[in-house]
Amino acid sequence: MDVNIFAYSNKGCELAKKILNLFPDANCYTTEKLAAVYGYNGEKSVCHKAGELFNKSSAMIFVGACGIAVRAIAPFIKNKMIDPAVIVIDDCGNYVISLLSGHIGGANELASFIAKEIGATPVITTATDINGRFSVDSWAVKNSLTITSMKTAKDISAQILVKDIPFKSDIDICGDFPNGLVYGESGQLGIYVSYKTINPFDNTLHLVPKILHVGIGCKKYTTSEQIEELYRETLDEYNIDLRSIKSLSSIDLKKDEEGLLKFADKYKLSISFYTAEELNMLSGEFTSSTFVKGITGVDNVCERAAYKSSEFGAFIVRKTSKDGVTIAICAHKKEVCF
Structure with a gap:
């Protein structure tokens, strides 16, 4: 968690010590004059530094007035999906205010945690929280x-x-x-x-x-376009959301297959390669092919690879093929908790 703290006074710098104890890897910024006293990062303009770090932070903690924080971050606010959590704490440590990204950014939870640790009152203003209702985004x-x-x-x-x-x-x-x-x-x-x-x-x-793992088999020199065609057709046929795909996998014979690597790169998916021995060790029912086994040493590449990368999950799609490409999809076990 990239936490940056900004303090503007002696009291603020003293309070920042307590906050740094909660986040040992955090950085604290203050004026050049106060930095010489407290050993923090000294800045000619602390607000300018805050703006510079806005898009690089997961959480920003201002020790001072709300107005200072608002003016520092206002030009950089984009939307709740990407903005960092922004917290404001008064110099005396009486109130910890969740100012921005209360839900998705985690500012509400962070404010409550800090308040508990320093003996302050958390200030949460999001409607679902103060009314005791479920918050879907958080x-x-x-x-x-x-x-x-x-x-x-x-x-x-x-x-x-x-x-x-x-x-x-x-x-x-x-x-x-x-x-x-x-x-x-x-x-x-x-x-x-x-x-x-x-x-x-x-x-x-x-x-x-993001729980689905796609196993892929393909002939030598298969293009990324050929893989993508079957991939998209399979997702459409089984009503699978593209955003649910977590990984790709295949046999290690394909670790240098240009089309497969290009496909993985296009969709920004990690890809694992397993040896024939690793795939043969898996127990279960797989769509067997003596032809494939004669070439690769394993009777089915896509199903076994998907099964292994999903940590022995359930099959969503069994072996499907087109133009020398085979695909299978497994889901790893996951639960969501209230």
């Missing part, structure tokens, strides 16, 4: 789920203040439903946790878990 971040539509997420956050929202999940759930959610499979507006692109609700907020 929960999605906590469970590593991709929010597919911020507009729909805002609709959820607005409606959940006045009524319960139906919730459906294709993966395991732990914990009790929080205030604001009810189980449901249809309705006007709802939340759906799944790798699927189907819409159980008229207006569906998809929260996508």
